[in-house]
Amino acid sequence: MRFVVVAGTTRTARIDGISAAGAAPALTTHTPSADLEIVEYGDVVAAPVVPVSPAGCPTPAVVTRAVAERADVEALFVDGGLAAPTAAPTVDVGAEPGGDVRDADPVPSAPAAFERARDLGGALPDDELVIGETIPGGTTTALGVLTALGERATVSSSLAENPMARKRTVVEEALAASDLAPGEAAGEPLTAVRRVGDPVLATVAGLVAGATDAGTAVTLAGGTQLATAAALVRHWGVDAPLSLATTAYVAGDESADLADLAADLDVELTVTDPHFEAGDHPALAAYARGEAKEGVGMGGALALAERAGVDVRAVRERVVALADRLQAAASPDQ
Amino acid sequence: MRFVVVAGTTRTARIDGISAAGAAPALTTHTPSADLEIVEYGDVVAAPVVPVSPAGCPTPAVVTRAVAERADVEALFVDGGLAAPTAAPTVDVGAEPGGDVRDADPVPSAPAAFERARDLGGALPDDELVIGETIPGGTTTALGVLTALGERATVSSSLAENPMARKRTVVEEALAASDLAPGEAAGEPLTAVRRVGDPVLATVAGLVAGATDAGTAVTLAGGTQLATAAALVRHWGVDAPLSLATTAYVAGDESADLADLAADLDVELTVTDPHFEAGDHPALAAYARGEAKEGVGMGGALALAERAGVDVRAVRERVVALADRLQAAASPDQ
Numbered sequence: 133m134r135f136v137v138v139a140g141t142t143r144t145a146r147i148d149g150i151s152a153a154g155a156a157p158a159l160t161t162h163t164p165s166a167d168l169e170i171v172e173y174g175d176v177v178a179a180p181v182v183p184v185s186p187a188g189c190p191t192p193a194v195v196t197r198a199v200a201e202r203a204d205v206e207a208l209f210v211d212g213g214l215a216a217p218t219a220a221p222t223v224d225v226g227a228e229p230g231g232d233v234r235d236a237d238p239v240p241s242a243p244a245a246f247e248r249a250r251d252l253g254g255a256l257p258d259d260e261l262v263i264g265e266t267i268p269g270g271t272t273t274a275l276g277v278l279t280a281l282g283e284r285a286t287v288s289s290s291l292a293e294n295p296m297a298r299k300r301t302v303v304e305e306a307l308a309a310s311d312l313a314p315g316e317a318a319g320e321p322l323t324a325v326r327r328v329g330d331p332v333l334a335t336v337a338g339l340v341a342g343a344t345d346a347g348t349a350v351t352l353a354g355g356t357q358l359a360t361a362a363a364l365v366r367h368w369g370v371d372a373p374l375s376l377a378t379t380a381y382v383a384g385d386e387s388a389d390l391a392d393l394a395a396d397l398d399v400e401l402t403v404t405d406p407h408f409e410a411g412d413h414p415a416l417a418a419y420a421r422g423e424a425k426e427g428v429g430m431g432g433a434l435a436l437a438e439r440a441g442v443d444v445r446a447v448r449e450r451v452v453a454l455a456d457r458l459q460a461a462a463s464p465d466q
Numbered sequence: 467m468r469f470v471v472v473a474g475t476t477r478t479a480r481i482d483g484i485s486a487a488g489a490a491p492a493l494t495t496h497t498p499s500a501d502l503e504i505v506e507y508g509d510v511v512a513a514p515v516v517p518v519s520p521a522g523c524p525t526p527a528v529v530t531r532a533v534a535e536r537a538d539v540e541a542l543f544v545d546g547g548l549a550a551p552t553a554a555p556t557v558d559v560g561a562e563p564g565g566d567v568r569d570a571d572p573v574p575s576a577p578a579a580f581e582r583a584r585d586l587g588g589a590l591p592d593d594e595l596v597i598g599e600t601i602p603g604g605t606t607t608a609l610g611v612l613t614a615l616g617e618r619a620t621v622s623s624s625l626a627e628n629p630m631a632r633k634r635t636v637v638e639e640a641l642a643a644s645d646l647a648p649g650e651a652a653g654e655p656l657t658a659v660r661r662v663g664d665p666v667l668a669t670v671a672g673l674v675a676g677a678t679d680a681g682t683a684v685t686l687a688g689g690t691q692l693a694t695a696a697a698l699v700r701h702w703g704v705d706a707p708l709s710l711a712t713t714a715y716v717a718g719d720e721s722a723d724l725a726d727l728a729a730d731l732d733v734e735l736t737v738t739d740p741h742f743e744a745g746d747h748p749a750l751a752a753y754a755r756g757e758a759k760e761g762v763g764m765g766g767a768l769a770l771a772e773r774a775g776v777d778v779r780a781v782r783e784r785v786v787a788l789a790d791r792l793q794a795a796a797s798p799d800q
Contacts (some may be wrong), residue, residue: 177589209555219586221543221555252553255511 139164140213142230145269160268167193168220178219182462189418192430198450199433213331227331233306242326242334249338264353264429274360276328282315287356288388292422337364344372353432355382378431380405404434415455473498474547476564479603494602501527502554512553516796523752526764532784533767537774547665561665567640576660576668583672598687598763608694610662616649621690622722626756671698678706687766689716712765714739738768749789
């Protein structure tokens with residue numbers, strides 16, 4: 133088993149009000165680079181920002197890191213369009229940072245990244261891949277793709293209150309800019325992801341297509357964004373079994389409707405609840421009230437911890453220690 | 467402790483007769499990419515070549531991989547100027563593939579790569595770095611750097627018979643093209659490595675300078691190329707303790723004079739003998755007769771195995787299994 137995180141960025145993330153992945157929209161460029169460093173090293177190493185939301189919620193990378201330490205998980209990072217340097221090692225598949233979906237052709241690198249990621253997914257020697265993502269603004273681009281494909285168009289959010297109206301407006305503008313009607317890209321996943329999506333979705337879809345083609349089992353580690361990657365590969369013609377492992381926070385998000393989306397796509401859904409409400413710590417409380425919810429493979433990592441027999445309390449303890457370290461780095465004067 | 471491998475390429479490696487790192491000079495471009503895949507995955511994954519020398523000697527990457535498996539070593543790869551894709555994850559520090567040292571300015575990316583590698587070396591959270599390299603033709607560029615710095619100008623070889631006369635001729639042409647006399651770059655390591663060196667040496671030197679500055683212990687894992695990286699940081703003004711861990715094959719290479727070079731540079735030398743002559747296998751026999759000798763951190767990996775109490779027979783067994791797998795991939799019809 134190998135735990136793959138695909139990391140990238142778009143200009144879409146700069147749109148006000150759609151993402152909590154970073155202290156401010158302009159800083160979200162660095163969030164995926166910092167997330168990979170946290171999973172690899174347990175701390176931000178070279179990235180100039182510490183991904184803690186304005187509400188004090190640390191990036192879900194700390195949860196994935198906590199599980200990786202406790203369950204000895206082997207991680208692999210794929211550059212799905214990073215726009216800022218990272219000290220974490222990444223595989224290059226030619227994905228470039230995405231533009232603003234309200235432009236006509238925001239992800240021109242999508243088809244090439246899909247192809248090279250497909251080669252990689254087929255070449256990796258593992259019998260199972262667990263694949264997560266980190267890309268700010270990713271639920272908005274996922275909503276764009278689901279709408280263009282004609283699938284159930286609901287997504288979750290890293291904010292406690294999902295700004296669905298804002299996202300729908302962005303997606304309407306995106307479809308108009310690309311001269312696409314809802315459902316018009318059905319059966320044309322590369323059109324959907326290139327015109328109204330993001331480079332991470334293209335890369336994840338490529339990995340899944342290549343891996344399943346090679347007989348490798350795939351678990352998508354995340355919520356509605358990973359379900360959207362599943363939609364892309366279903367529209368590409370992949371009918372292999374697919375699993376989606378997410379958190380209770382996404383599964384409990386009534387604005388998202390993940391269970392129905394997964395059922396539509398014939399994807400088996402696993403939900404893991406880390407019971408962060410049971411811990412007495414501001415970082416855990418932020419998750420418990422619905423901040424962040426998912427990301428950087430958090431749901432898949434929690435499922436792996438359960439599979440490996442790691443006590444959820446041990447994971448929570450480690451999350452708290454990592455969150456404290458990040459919080460100290462984010463507020464060095466306190 | 468983290469085991470770092472810096473991988474890169476130059477046009478210098480294309481000069482006939484100087485390297486055994488690949489079946490043919492034109493294929494050496496892919497050797498470092500394949501080496502990283504072997505250390506990461508235990509096999510060539512995406513690289514289109516299998517690094518086995520014409521004489522049947524598998525890349526020393528199999529030895530490093532064997533130790534990594536047996537001693538649970540955490541590896542990190544840095545792109546020191548790769549020219550071909552790899553499915554292994556790498557950190558980018560801006561190093562570009564090097565040109566032919568017989569040109570005037572073959573490594574223009576050296577100063578920038580040195581600086582960014584220095585930042586990385588200072589930022590990594592480890593208390594110890596063990597640093598190796600993979601770059602075909604690397605002893606020739608090392609000879610160029612040692613000559614330009616005015617240090618003892620002897621290097622080892624991946625060939626059983628060291629083509630020193632050929633290398634000296636190349637270095638003479640290189641110095642002439644850069645209008646440098648032997649010793650003229652003393653105290654100017656960035657000039658030496660840019661004009662007559664290679665991007666891997668620049669990157670390794672940067673990592674060492676940054677790490678030692680941050681109080682991180684450094685073991686250079688290799689032979690005369692890594693000693694040359696030590697020379698670069700000594701000329702940069704670093705007086706921190708440095709260790710060099712190499713194989714008995716390099717230490718026994720009378721054409722190389724590694725012990726005196728290490729003494730000149732105040733570098734503590736550790737020599738590990740894997741006793742490959744005790745194993746009955748063509749791959750081990752190739753090493754025993756002086757093929758390859760070092761590379762991809764082999765000497766450092768063997769020292770780590772010893773430190774971790776891993777039986778050298780267990781390493782040999784695993785080397786044989788990996789070599790058989792590579793040989794089967796290299797000669798699929800047999």
